Amino acid sequence: MQSWIPLVPESASTVSWKVDALYFYLSGVTLFFSLLIGAVLIFFVIRYRRRTPYEIPRPVAGSHKLETIWTVIPFIIAMTMFAWGARVYFDQYKVPENAIEVYVVGKQWMWKLQHATGQREINELHVPVNRKIKLIMTTEDVIHDFFVPAFRTKADVIPGKYVTLWFEATKTGRYHLFCAEYCGMNHSGMIGSIIVMEPREFDDWLSGNTGSTTPATAGQQLYQTLGCASCHGANGEGGRGPTLVGVFGSNQTLQTGETVRVDEGYVRTSILNPQAQLVAGFGPIMPTFQGQVSEDQLLQLIAYIKSLHGAGETTPTTAASPAPAAARPGASPTRNIR
Amino acid sequence: MQAIESFEVPAPPKVNYINAQYGLKSWLLTKDHKRIALLYLGSITFFFFIGGIYALMIRLELLTPQGDFLQSTTYNKVFTQHGIIMIFFFLIPSIPATLGNFLIPMMIGAKDLAFPRINLLSWYIYLLGGVITIYALLAGGVDTGWTFYTPYSTTFSNSYVVAAGLGIFINGFSSILTGLNFIVTIHTMRAPGMTWFRMPLFLWSHYATSLIMILGTPVIAITVLLLAFERVAKVGIFNPAMGGDPILFQHLFWFYSHPAVYIMILPSMGVISELIANFSRKNIFGYSFVAFSSLAIAVFGFLVWGHHLFVTSQSVYAGMIFSFLSFAVAIPSAIKVFNWTATLYKSSISYDTPMLYALGFIGLFTVGGMTGLFLASLATDVHLSDTYFVVAHFHYIMVGGALMGYLGGLHYWWPKITGRMYPEGWGRFSALVIFVGFNLTFLPQFVAGYLGMPRRYHAYPPEFQVFNVLSTAGASILGFGMLIPAIYFVWSMRYGRHAEANPWHLPGLEWRTQSPPPTENFEVTPVVTWDAYEFAPREETEIVGKFGPELEGI
Numbered sequence: 001m002q003s004w005i006p007l008v009p010e011s012a013s014t015v016s017w018k019v020d021a022l023y024f025y026l027s028g029v030t031l032f033f034s035l036l037i038g039a040v041l042i043f044f045v046i047r048y049r050r051r052t053p054y055e056i057p058r059p060v061a062g063s064h065k066l067e068t069i070w071t072v073i074p075f076i077i078a079m080t081m082f083a084w085g086a087r088v089y090f091d092q093y094k095v096p097e098n099a100i101e102v103y104v105v106g107k108q109w110m111w112k113l114q115h116a117t118g119q120r121e122i123n124e125l126h127v128p129v130n131r132k133i134k135l136i137m138t139t140e141d142v143i144h145d146f147f148v149p150a151f152r153t154k155a156d157v158i159p160g161k162y163v164t165l166w167f168e169a170t171k172t173g174r175y176h177l178f179c180a181e182y183c184g185m186n187h188s189g190m191i192g193s194i195i196v197m198e199p200r201e202f203d204d205w206l207s208g209n210t211g212s213t214t215p216a217t218a219g220q221q222l223y224q225t226l227g228c229a230s231c232h233g234a235n236g237e238g239g240r241g242p243t244l245v246g247v248f249g250s251n252q253t254l255q256t257g258e259t260v261r262v263d264e265g266y267v268r269t270s271i272l273n274p275q276a277q278l279v280a281g282f283g284p285i286m287p288t289f290q291g292q293v294s295e296d297q298l299l300q301l302i303a304y305i306k307s308l309h310g311a312g313e314t315t316p317t318t319a320a321s322p323a324p325a326a327a328r329p330g331a332s333p334t335r336n337i338r
Numbered sequence: 339m340q341a342i343e344s345f346e347v348p349a350p351p352k353v354n355y356i357n358a359q360y361g362l363k364s365w366l367l368t369k370d371h372k373r374i375a376l377l378y379l380g381s382i383t384f385f386f387f388i389g390g391i392y393a394l395m396i397r398l399e400l401l402t403p404q405g406d407f408l409q410s411t412t413y414n415k416v417f418t419q420h421g422i423i424m425i426f427f428f429l430i431p432s433i434p435a436t437l438g439n440f441l442i443p444m445m446i447g448a449k450d451l452a453f454p455r456i457n458l459l460s461w462y463i464y465l466l467g468g469v470i471t472i473y474a475l476l477a478g479g480v481d482t483g484w485t486f487y488t489p490y491s492t493t494f495s496n497s498y499v500v501a502a503g504l505g506i507f508i509n510g511f512s513s514i515l516t517g518l519n520f521i522v523t524i525h526t527m528r529a530p531g532m533t534w535f536r537m538p539l540f541l542w543s544h545y546a547t548s549l550i551m552i553l554g555t556p557v558i559a560i561t562v563l564l565l566a567f568e569r570v571a572k573v574g575i576f577n578p579a580m581g582g583d584p585i586l587f588q589h590l591f592w593f594y595s596h597p598a599v600y601i602m603i604l605p606s607m608g609v610i611s612e613l614i615a616n617f618s619r620k621n622i623f624g625y626s627f628v629a630f631s632s633l634a635i636a637v638f639g640f641l642v643w644g645h646h647l648f649v650t651s652q653s654v655y656a657g658m659i660f661s662f663l664s665f666a667v668a669i670p671s672a673i674k675v676f677n678w679t680a681t682l683y684k685s686s687i688s689y690d691t692p693m694l695y696a697l698g699f700i701g702l703f704t705v706g707g708m709t710g711l712f713l714a715s716l717a718t719d720v721h722l723s724d725t726y727f728v729v730a731h732f733h734y735i736m737v738g739g740a741l742m743g744y745l746g747g748l749h750y751w752w753p754k755i756t757g758r759m760y761p762e763g764w765g766r767f768s769a770l771v772i773f774v775g776f777n778l779t780f781l782p783q784f785v786a787g788y789l790g791m792p793r794r795y796h797a798y799p800p801e802f803q804v805f806n807v808l809s810t811a812g813a814s815i816l817g818f819g820m821l822i823p824a825i826y827f828v829w830s831m832r833y834g835r836h837a838e839a840n841p842w843h844l845p846g847l848e849w850r851t852q853s854p855p856p857t858e859n860f861e862v863t864p865v866v867t868w869d870a871y872e873f874a875p876r877e878e879t880e881i882v883g884k885f886g887p888e889l890e891g892i
Contacts, residue, residue: 003803005785006789007785007788007789008397008788009788009789009790011830018717019717019718019721021716022715022717023712023718023721023788026711026712026715026718030708030709030711030712032391033708034704034705034708035677037675037700037704038701038704040679041679041682041697041700041701044679044682044683044685044687045682045697048618048682048683048684048685048686048687049686049688050619050685050686050687050688050689051686055619055686055875056619056686056873057618057619057620057684057685057686057873057874058684058874058878058879058880059620059872059874059876059878059879059880060620060623060683060684060775060879060880061879062623062624062625062626062627062677063623063624066624066676066680067624067627067673067677070672070673070676070712071669071673074668074669074672075666075669078665078666078668078669078711079665081665081711081714081715082661082662082665082714082715084662084715084717085661085714085715085716085717085718085719086657086716086717087717088716088717089648089654089658089661089716089717089720090654091717092717092720093651093654094654097580108494111411130557130700141489141494142487142489142490142493142494143487143489143490143584145649145724147724147788147790147792149721149789150718150790152717152721153720153721154649154721154723154724155649155651156649156650158578158584158585158650158651159489159577159578159579159584160579160584161578161585161651163651176790176799178792179792180492180723180724180725180792181724182414182483182487182724182793182794183490184414184481184490184494184495185410185411185414185481186410186606186793186794187410187795188405188410188792188794188795188797188798189410189797191799194419212432242650261441279532295656308875320691
């Protein structure tokens with residue numbers, strides 16, 4: 001144990017200092033007013049203590065002026081806290097472009113993580129420093145919560161949908177990963193580490209952990225074995241079912257006339273409950289795959305569909321060094337690299 | 339002094355509501371609001387001690403980082419049951435069902451509540467809910483957390499969820515009936531001359547509380563029912579595997595459970611208004627602002643539930659609205675604190691035990707309210723939600739606020755309720771012990787929370803131990819402090835000094851009848867010609883500020 005008691009956890013992400021700055025502002029303002037009220041209270045209690053048993057003080061009429069002052073001033077201060085908090089909230093939850101994707105599946109009582117390049121981890125996540133990491137998360141059973149105090153961010157991981165969370169670590173090291181939503185018997189054992197490494201070390205770690213197939217490749221195999229190819233085409237080019245090439249991230253018009261953005265959640269719904277959001281021009285002929293594919297397999301199918309790009313695009317990468325990202329045609333180099 | 343000495347103090351009573359009838363049956367079938375208040379007092383005290391034992395078990399387990407005293411399964415049940423018992427069976431009924439039941443008719447000069455039979459029924463419903471919940475605890479316990487989050491509670495937990503839910507469901511009706519009774523009573527049974535703006539603020543806060551009880555409690559009843567329905571009948575409402583939405587449960591749950599926080603704190607604020615005014619012999623500064631702030635809290639309290647869902651990938655814009663409203667609901671509470679403090683200016687403050695609790699309340703409630711701002715603020719809430727910061731914050735509101743008000747009120751009205759005085763020296767001593775113990779327990783948890791210690795962990799990384807050792811030490815002091823009043827209250831019922839009708843020399847209606855009061859409360863129906871807290875003639879009123887006098891509350 002440390003010989004001194006820290007008041008603030010280690011700050012290791014691009015948003016953590018923003019949260020800390022707001023925290024110090026809130027602490028300063030609330031401490032000031034708490035101490036002020038406390039001091040006035042103590043002063044009054046001593047100054048106006050009862051001196052004789054039968055004394056009756058003069059009654060006082062209220063004052064609209066004072067009431068207005070102590071309504072308006074706290075309200076204005078509260079609004080500064082509100083605005084500042086909302087501003088940083090957007091930074092915490094708005095997932096930036098060009099982030100390295102990692103798939104996360106929570107289950108009682110462990111975290112299963114898989115990199116886009118195929119490396120699997122349990123309760124540990126190795127990431128390069130100064131790179132944006134996007135977590136695409138779901139759970140096999142109950143609600144969990146992915147919480148990294150050093151990054152000042154967390155998100156509930158909710159069954160039946162995908163939740164995204166992002167961070168960009170600014171310091172190498174090993175940081176706590178906690179499940180912050182009570183999830184049953186071994187909730188307090190559902191802890192792990194985020195290991196932030198120098199890019200070179202991370203690339204070494206990646207290459208030392210090959211052997212597992214990438215989620216996209218695994219998804220391609222599943223695509224064949226589940227018989228998707230019979231309607232969507234051997235390479236997703238379409239047929240009786242709509243094409244899958246280049247649809248991810250695009251907007252699709254549905255039979256109802258609505259437009260949806262094809263994201264992880266839409267693909268998930270289309271596999272598990274195909275009738276729910278039919279693409280315009282196609283009949284309700286697809287069977288449901290509810291109960292036939294696991295959460296891991298769903299993510300692999302999604303990864304495969306993501307990999308089906310039109311001409312001129314390449315598949316995303318997990319490599320830490322900025323070179324491949326910069327080399328990607330049309331992709332802007334990651335800005336926050338120092 | 340004329341205002342206080344101008345009324346007759348009846349001679350020491352021979353017949354009062356306690357000795358008017360004897361026998362168990364006379365208690366169990368009573369329709370007297372004062373006796374029903376005592377039935378409630380006994381039963382909530384019983385539940386408070388069960389909840390307290392769970393609290394001490396939690397603190398003992400957390401003394402060391404390893405899960406060595408309790409296994410995780412046991413620990414999960416212990417913190418769940420601590421929450422269920424303390425919230426549904428102690429805090430929510432605490433002040434309304436005991437002090438409110440006893441005092442609302444007395445403060446408005448009525449003989450009883452509007453519906454005495456419904457009042458007794460509400461106690462039996464409470465008891466039935468309590469018995470079923472105790473059955474759930476004894477049969478094997480519940481491990482879902484008091485929040486019953488789905489799908490854990492509906493599909494994954496192997497504990498007595500339905501039984502505990504049924505207990506809470508039934509108990510809710512007791513709350514609804516109490517609220518209904520209070521509203522009708524305050525509307526229809528005020529004595530001649532007791533206008534709305536002459537009512538003590540205790541009544542305003544109970545009126546606001548009753549509104550929440552009536553409007554909010556049906557929602558938790560529906561929610562628990564749906565939960566039981568999914569669990570038993572396997573119908574997909576909340577479980578996504580069956581087509582449900584787990585977050586829907588959280589919306590429904592917090593739609594009641596956030597306002598429920600105000601069910602706990604508003605009555606306590608009413609008690610504090612009484613204590614501050616009466617123990618400083620001064621009319622409450624800004625009476626109408628304090629009165630209407632209670633109603634504002636009741637109304638706005640229904641619009642902030644979404645701040646419990648800032649990390650559930652709720653839309654960021656919904657998050658912004660809920661954050662804004664959560665900051666807004668803090669303002670009426672701040673107004674109360676400022677007015678209480680201003681009341682003390684140029685007053686005559688006594689240091690009797692109830693006043694010590696009132697001053698403690700202002701301090702602790704201020705900390706609780708201020709730390710609430712950290713959780714209303716979106717970005718800090720993302721980091722702090724489900725950490726010990728939240729635990730510390732709501733204990734400052736519920737223990738530092740609601741419980742301090744309850745204990746202060748119990749000491750204040752004890753002579754009226756029992757006709758006996760509690761020992762003042764022990765009272766002050768225990769108030770100080772409780773204050774110190776409470777702060778030592780919960781202040782360190784704010785730091786542990788910001789450092790990232792998650793709640794509901796029975797084992798934790800060793801760097802958090804120092805905070806937990808402090809907390810456990812504080813909880814031991816707090817537990818010891820709670821035992822002292824438990825002992826001297828029981829002692830005083832037999833050996834305490836006989837109380838006069840008006841031991842504190844106050845103008846309120848409840849002090850203008852004997853202690854303990856007769857069954858019908860007043861010999862003759864009083865006619866009210868004075869305002870609340872009118873210690874001195876209103877001609878002597880001092881005017882503050884330019885805007886001229888306000889005659890309310892003087």
